[in-house]
Amino acid sequence: MSFPEKMLRIDRRIIFFVIGLCTLLPLLYPVDLPIIVTPEVRMVYDYIESLPDGSVFLLSMDFDPASKPELEPQAIALLRHAFSRNLRVIAMTLWLPGTGLAEQTVNRVAQELGKVNGEDYVFLGYSPGVGALIIGMGQDLYKAFPSDYYGNPTKTLAVLKDVPNLRHVDYVVSLAAGTPGVETWYLFGKDKYQFELGGGCTGVIAPGLYPLLRSGQINGLIGGMRGAAEYELLIDQSGSAVAGMDAQSATHFAIIVLVILCNTFYFMTRRAAARGG
Amino acid sequence: MTAVIPGRTLSGVCLPWVMLLLWSLPLSAQAQDLLPAPEQVQVFDTPNDAGQSLTLLWADSLRDGPGVRYQILIAPVADARATAPAVDPAAMEIVAEIPSDSHYVRDRSWPWWTHPAPPAFHRYVINSRSGLELMNDTPYVVTVAAVTGEIRTFGPAIQAVPEPNWVNWNQMNNLLLLLAFGAGVFGSIRTAKRREIFLRRIPGLDAVDEAIGRATELGKPILYLTGAGDMGEPSTIAAAVILGRVSKRVAMYETELIVPHRDPIVMVVCQEITKQSYLEAGKADIFKEDSNFFITTDQFSYTAAVDGIMLRRKPAANFFMGSYFAESLLLTETGASTGAIQIAGTDSDHQLPFFVTTCDYTLIGEELYAASAYLSREPVQVGTLRGQDLGKAVILGVLALGTGLATIGLILDAQWPALLLDLFRDYK
Amino acid sequence: MTFLRRQLPLVITFVAGVIFTLQYYVPHPKSEILLTEGSLWIQIIGLFALVLGVTSLFHIHAVKIKRQEPGWGYSLILYFGIVVTLAVGLFVQWVGGQHPGGKETIDGAMTAFGWIYTYTMVPLQGTMFAILAFFIASAAYRSFRARSKEAALLLTAAVIVMMGRVPLGEYLLPVTGDITLWILNVLNASVRRAILIGISLGAVALSIKIIFGLERAYLGGGKE
Missing domain, CATH: 2.60.40.10 (Immunoglobulins)
Structure with missing residues (x-):
């Protein structure tokens, strides 16, 4: 077996090791490369900026712990922005395994900004039904969620005063790791109850949501850790996403180098075969 | 007054x-x-x-x-x-x-x-x-x-x-188009019953027999996944229908079939489908009730379990049909590392790049729905496929005509193009 | 028996299919109530099916342990995980003598169930998802070869998008950012729409076949 052939059949654990190093080293020794804010992320930011004090903002954290590295920074940045704009925040999730994570995130950011549960924000938790749940919220939010995550009746909460259904919500953002997620909120929510909808998602499914963005079905899109980093820059509070961007840069370039290498070896083997044959 | x-x-x-x-x-x-x-x-x-x-x-x-x-x-x-x-x-x-x-x-x-x-x-x-x-x-x-x-x-x-x-009268065009499409499908089925309709080759489906044959030769099992969706998703139904055709051939070859599930209802339905296939193949005696089994509804726990099955049992062929999310590459890359023939079919367009890169054959989008017709050649199935193609031809025609009419409407500042264009718009 | 196995399910499918198709065109609140009620029914049926699923899971692993098949130790771990998590979630009192009731925190304090969630489920799931990055790299190395003109084009687009989505790429070659956005917004979006149109037509055709009883394979294979 020739050298290029050997290289093409390289043990994949070597590739794993290279990717591991490219992730670890930039996290230990950050370079802080400049990040350019894309229009789709700015659109979400601008819309929240345009909402007056006391507007109702619903954040649906539709992800599980697996997507935490990408979507939690988005949730934190959005919550920081919404709280700093004095919006009334309703947080919930359509993913049962994500309930604990969503609760921790909301409470952490709320405490950081001195917001009071029940007055400035509410965590509704998880309820089954997905599309039917959203329709139920569109009809009667107090009936769809009779109590919040902690068992407080939603009808008595100051933050939900005069918010009987989704028509009274000014902006909904779904941070999705798949389905149910942004498309579900569009289909069963925005399509029926005419609120404005924004989206956030993992990098893997971001390209799939661009058609929704282009057709105006969502008014902005925060894609993956890159999107989270852009949002952190917009609110001027760098967090884990900005820190992770160096690692992402390094891994992307490692993959590019690997692809170039494998093609070089591929063409070397092809040429050798042509010469031999 | x-x-x-x-x-x-x-x-x-x-x-x-x-x-x-x-x-x-x-x-x-x-x-x-x-x-x-x-x-x-x-x-x-x-x-x-x-x-x-x-x-x-x-x-x-x-x-x-x-x-x-x-x-x-x-x-x-x-x-x-x-x-x-x-x-x-x-x-x-x-x-x-x-x-x-x-x-x-x-x-x-x-x-x-x-x-x-x-x-x-x-x-x-x-x-x-x-x-x-x-x-x-x-x-x-x-x-x-x-x-x-x-x-x-x-x-x-x-x-x-x-x-x-x-009644939401704004959406009546939508209902009209649905009825027209339905009529097209029924008309095509009638045509298919009268005469044979040409079906283009779908390499992924041609490879089904090859994959099952290889598994039989090697004495290894076949792994079939129905995706992440529930029974309400058309892709899951299509995956279940294809499972029926695949399991019939698997039964004929007397090869082992492994079907791990993420949804218990899908599991029960697939149990019935495979049982029926074994009956039709005249191999009811070798049918195993637990060839279909439930793992968990959780995405990555399921993925880890299926990866484990792949590494331990080393199936000769892996089928990935239905809808998938981030788990797709974790499944197919592990499958590729075991040297299995891999055939995927999904309507999860965002996962197509991963399937195309790591599988031997991939059914893209509607090919998943066409698979049933291709494998069975029944007039009803083939006719439906023709109906779909007619629908696509109409959409292509409307796109071209609509672009032309909208342009003319703008140039002449005329309202009459709207008479036709409105029929194809989405209204709430 | 044939009636219960064949005709009745087909009648139910037809009636439910027509009603829920027409429901889309009815804005009346009663139509939405019908949809939410239907969804509740599905949830209830799903719960019964979950019992079947869990029974199947226990059965498969019990057989593995009994026969000491390869990897039977993992089956033991599975039993252990299920029993411990269930017991902790349902019975262990942690915070002020309160039952956790499946909650991760009570009054801001972590429950025993919450501890399991935070320190086992979160890192384990995170690990599984993180493996994706490693697998993408190995899949790219193995499969991303310019075997044809089309493959070379795909390769070039992939490299540009990979550069354009990270700060280092935009820093070294600023134009990649704009090209990436164009690729995602124009090329990617239009091709996906084309694929979506095909998928949607396929899904509608399949639904029509199921509603009118032309596709019956999902009931358990062939004809009666």
Whole structure:
């Protein structure tokens, strides 16, 4: 077996090791490369900026712990922005395994900004039904969620005063790791109850949501850790996403180098075969 | 008199307005000279909605512009039986105050068959909201006033009743297209029953036999996944249908079949399907009830378990049919590392790049739905496929024609292209 | 028996299919109530099916342990995980003598169930998802070869998008950012729409076949 052939059949654990190093080293020794804010992320930011004090903002954290590295920074940045704009925040999730994570995130950011549960924000938790749940919220939010995550009746909460259904919500953002997620909120929510909808998602499914963005079905899109980093820059509070961007840069370039290498070896083997044959 | 028609109250000469006009004539006459009152006012239940909403229309005015505003006013009718309830417009609740050069009918797109008024008319929708609850089947009196500085002139106060509607006429084009497509499918099935229809080759499906044969030769099992969806998703149903065809051949070859599931209902359905396939293949004696088994509904726990099965059992062929998310690459890359033939079929367009990169064959999008027809060659299945192709041809034609008509409409500033274009638009 | 296995399900499918198709065109609140009620039914049926699923899971692993098949130790771990998590979630009192009731925190304090969630489920799931990055790299190395002109084009687009989505790429070659956006917004979006149109037509055709009883394989294979 020739050298290029050997290289093409390289043990994949070597590739794993290279990717591991490219992730670890930039996290230990950050370079802080400049990040350019894309229009789709700015659109979400601008819309929240345009909402007056006391507007109702619903954040649906539709992800599980697996997507935490990408979507939690988005949730934190959005919550920081919404709280700093004095919006009334309703947080919930359509993913049962994500309930604990969503609760921790909301409470952490709320405490950081001195917001009071029940007055400035509410965590509704998880309820089954997905599309039917959203329709139920569109009809009667107090009936769809009779109590919040902690068992407080939603009808008595100051933050939900005069918010009987989704028509009274000014902006909904779904941070999705798949389905149910942004498309579900569009289909069963925005399509029926005419609120404005924004989206956030993992990098893997971001390209799939661009058609929704282009057709105006969502008014902005925060894609993956890159999107989270852009949002952190917009609110001027760098967090884990900005820190992770160096690692992402390094891994992307490692993959590019690997692809170039494998093609070089591929063409070397092809040429050798042509010469031999 | 006031016309009170549930669902739609037409504009007309309004008695309370006339009474009020007479009552406040001197002041009103002066104001009218400076600022004409809104004309051609119509108030009616907002059509095509779930209720608790009223729509107000009025004609645009030459005075519209900076400095002039419109106030929308509402009052509940105390005595619903009264044909002409007297309400003082000045005492009515102001719902909103809007610039006079805003809120036009043209701001929203309407299909021609439900267009409410000329595009230049003003339109305001009063929805039930905090502080203003509109009750269904309860009459309200609504009017609009033009305001400039201290002067306020009222349009006629009109009574209307909000109510929920049973049909959304805006979406009737959608229903029509669905019926037309359905008719196309049925027509194609009839044609397919009469004569043979050509099916292009789908390499991924040609490879099914090869994969099963290889597994038999090697004495290794076949792994079949039905995806992440539940039984309500067409892709899962398609995956279950293909499982029926695959398991029949697997039964004939007497190869082992492993079908791990993420959804218990899908598991039960697939158990029935495989059982039937073994029966049809005359191999009921070798059918194993637990070839279909449930793992977990959790995405990555399921992925870890299936990866474990791949590494321990080393199946000779892996089938990935149905809908998938981030787990797709974790599954297929592990499968590739075991040297299995891999055939994928998914409508999860966002996962297609991963499947194409790591699988030997990939059924892209609608090919998943075509698989059943390709494997069975039954006229019903093949005819449906032809119906789909006809639908696609129509969409292509509409895209080309629509682009041309829209361009002509813009160049000539003509409305007639909308007669056709509206039929293919999505309205809410 | 044939009636219960064949005709009745087909009748139910037809009636439910027509009603829920027409429901889309009915804005009346009663139509939405019908949809939410239907969804509740599905949830209830799903719960019964979950019992079947869990029974199947226990059975498969019990057989593995009994026969000491390769990897039977993992089956033991599975039993252990299920029993411990269930017991902790349902019975262990942690915070002020309160039952956790499946909650991760009570009054801001972590429950025993919450501890399991935070320190086992969160890192384990995170690990599984993180493996994706490693697998993408190995899959790219193995499969991303310019075997044809089309493959070379795909390769070039992939490299540009990979550069354009990270700060280093935009820093070294600023134009990649704009090209990436164009690729995602124009090329990617239009091709996906084309694929979506095909998928949607396929899904509608399949639904029509199921509603009208032309596709019956999901009932358990062939014809009666």
